[in-house]
Amino acid sequence: MGAIEFDGVGKRYGAVHAVHDLSVAVAEGEFVTILGPSGSGKTTILSLVAGLVPPTAGRILIAGRDVTNLEPQERRIGLVFQSYALFPHLSVHGNVAFPLAVRGRPRDEIGTKVAAALARVRLAGLDRRRPAQLSGGQQQRVALARAFVFEPDILLLDEPLGALDRKLREEVQVELKALQRDLGITTLLVTHDQEEALSLSDRVIVLDHGRMQQVGTPDEVYRHPANRFVAGFLGLANLLEGTVEAGGVLRLASGEAVACDPRGRPPGARAAGVVRPERMRLLPESAGEGLAARVRQTVYLGHLQRWHLETADGRELVAAATDGVRAAAVGEAVRVAWSAEDVWLLPDESGEAAAPRPALAAMAPVA
Amino acid sequence: MRLRAGVAIYVVPLLVLMLVAFDVPIVLMLAQSVLSPHPTVAHWAELADSPIYLRVLGNTFQVATITAVVCGLIGYPLAYWMRGLRPGMQLVVVTLVLLPFWISILVRTYAWIVVLGNNGIVNRSLMGLGFTDRPVAFLYNQLGVTIGTTNVLLPFLVLPLFAAMLKIDERLLQAAATLGAPRRAIFWRVFFPLSLPAFAAGLVLVFILTLGFYVTPAILGGGRVPMIANMLDVLINTLPRWELAAAISTVLLAATLALYAVYRTIAARAA
Ligand SMILES: Nc1ncnc2c1ncn2[C@@H]1O[C@H](COP(=O)(O)OP(=O)(O)OP(=O)(O)O)[C@@H](O)[C@H]1O
Ligand SMILES: [Mg+2]
Numbered sequence: 001m002g003a004i005e006f007d008g009v010g011k012r013y014g015a016v017h018a019v020h021d022l023s024v025a026v027a028e029g030e031f032v033t034i035l036g037p038s039g040s041g042k043t044t045i046l047s048l049v050a051g052l053v054p055p056t057a058g059r060i061l062i063a064g065r066d067v068t069n070l071e072p073q074e075r076r077i078g079l080v081f082q083s084y085a086l087f088p089h090l091s092v093h094g095n096v097a098f099p100l101a102v103r104g105r106p107r108d109e110i111g112t113k114v115a116a117a118l119a120r121v122r123l124a125g126l127d128r129r130r131p132a133q134l135s136g137g138q139q140q141r142v143a144l145a146r147a148f149v150f151e152p153d154i155l156l157l158d159e160p161l162g163a164l165d166r167k168l169r170e171e172v173q174v175e176l177k178a179l180q181r182d183l184g185i186t187t188l189l190v191t192h193d194q195e196e197a198l199s200l201s202d203r204v205i206v207l208d209h210g211r212m213q214q215v216g217t218p219d220e221v222y223r224h225p226a227n228r229f230v231a232g233f234l235g236l237a238n239l240l241e242g243t244v245e246a247g248g249v250l251r252l253a254s255g256e257a258v259a260c261d262p263r264g265r266p267p268g269a270r271a272a273g274v275v276r277p278e279r280m281r282l283l284p285e286s287a288g289e290g291l292a293a294r295v296r297q298t299v300y301l302g303h304l305q306r307w308h309l310e311t312a313d314g315r316e317l318v319a320a321a322t323d324g325v326r327a328a329a330v331g332e333a334v335r336v337a338w339s340a341e342d343v344w345l346l347p348d349e350s351g352e353a354a355a356p357r358p359a360l361a362a363m364a365p366v367a
Numbered sequence: 368m369r370l371r372a373g374v375a376i377y378v379v380p381l382l383v384l385m386l387v388a389f390d391v392p393i394v395l396m397l398a399q400s401v402l403s404p405h406p407t408v409a410h411w412a413e414l415a416d417s418p419i420y421l422r423v424l425g426n427t428f429q430v431a432t433i434t435a436v437v438c439g440l441i442g443y444p445l446a447y448w449m450r451g452l453r454p455g456m457q458l459v460v461v462t463l464v465l466l467p468f469w470i471s472i473l474v475r476t477y478a479w480i481v482v483l484g485n486n487g488i489v490n491r492s493l494m495g496l497g498f499t500d501r502p503v504a505f506l507y508n509q510l511g512v513t514i515g516t517t518n519v520l521l522p523f524l525v526l527p528l529f530a531a532m533l534k535i536d537e538r539l540l541q542a543a544a545t546l547g548a549p550r551r552a553i554f555w556r557v558f559f560p561l562s563l564p565a566f567a568a569g570l571v572l573v574f575i576l577t578l579g580f581y582v583t584p585a586i587l588g589g590g591r592v593p594m595i596a597n598m599l600d601v602l603i604n605t606l607p608r609w610e611l612a613a614a615i616s617t618v619l620l621a622a623t624l625a626l627y628a629v630y631r632t633i634a635a636r637a638a
Contacts, residue, residue, distance in 0.1 A: 052541050072544040085542035089560045099546035102556065150547065 010057030036207030078147030290337030507589030531565030
């Protein structure tokens, strides 16, 4: 039994299918992110859990109880809106005290809890301010404090870090993770930032056009994507398409043989392999292994160096390595190599049913 | 600097015209209350001493207060109800609210006599249904005047209030719901406070506008509920006592300006 269970949940707005047949369970205390591009239905899923919109299909269970027809007030959920939705006419204190005040808690209890929550998000001393007098990052933290101060069962966060600059975002990510762990609260976070999803969550749900593409641990979705969309959305991916041959070889269209683990696919099956840029090794032209390529562009990222390469038959590849390794200049002829275990054959590719779907696509909760 | 000089060429003649044609005459007229026929405070003393003038002033403010309160009591629920309608229906209702503006205030005021008079449709219905055997006096008293002013001024409260209510972010109400607030609490703790500035501004506006009413009290009050404008008419056209009219106008202008300042402060907060 999960803390949140989606059972065939769907939501249409007229002709728009915002969420399509979603079945997945989130375990007690788990931190799950919903990752997807703009318009993929992320906010809609949170609204469904919060009870702000009714689903058009399926059921939603919270702690085993069917809440599909319950009002938002009855669901004990803390929701941080994409737009924060702070009450403009109330002070910071008034906003955070709101969920306690409407529950009729005694004054001194409210005072203590609000002070503790504000200290927790490092906003102590700002409680007299109005939301309009706060920076975007401070507003976001007020919204967060307001969402957890009444000790809800579930925390829903809709792109809560979107308004923050990179440095602050990374700081708040660490805080958020610590907060979630301390409170032990089941958390569903929405983001379109793949790094945020990978760094924060126990599991990631990848969404596209209202359909769940994959659910798995950050490691699984990054290294073993279920399809091209997931492979591409979670960072740069080199796609190698070809035919499986006996002896663990993927024969590319250009004729080169690429070592790989065919994972049970019969020889002759068409397959697409994914290799992450950082698994690509850049070798001198004279090396006896790998594909011949020419450097088209180099990108310096500080902690990383990236090379955009072009193979003899015009295919584009990307290799990356930590800063400080030998750089190859633009125009230089090189070879790229990788090991067989770094090639991940996409399970969804090709018409053959031979490839067993890997366990990572299973929809069972991890708990 | 060149630009400013260029603008001045267009603006200065208009400013001079305003000053000479409107502002100076008003000041001169108001000044009569202390300068006519020579510097004196006698007219102000007369104003303060004669109960009749103070009664009319008090009566005017009373009618204005009642009108504002009644407009508020009718207008707030009306605007709230309109906010919940489908957009198409909202357009229809806004048109209905605006409809009276298309009809001359004089015609509308006389229409009330037809409707509310002793032989009017309301009284005939009441008597026909046996609720009363003598006609109810709706007209030629404060009730009649208040009905007239409320009818004219209700749109001035409803439309800005409705616009302000439409601007209230639905997500704030949703946020309140997820935070556990029951419907009543959502209304009283979130919706009402957010609509309050526009509501208060509307009430002040109705109050100010009532102060200047002439036709409605003249016709629906039947001369028995004189308001400031009617008294000024008598002071200027019948008596004539320009100095007293000037003193009363000064009081009215001061009250209006003070209330307008309040209105601006509230309206600025509402925006
Ligand atoms: N109230 C609504 N009426 C009609 N269509 C809607 C409504 N709300 C959302 N949609 C549509 O549903 C789809 C999913 O919207 P949703 O807001 O869930 O996307 P999202 O993943 O949160 O996007 P973003 O990252 O931009 O916030 C979109 O195509 C959107 O246009
Ligand atoms: Mg969204």
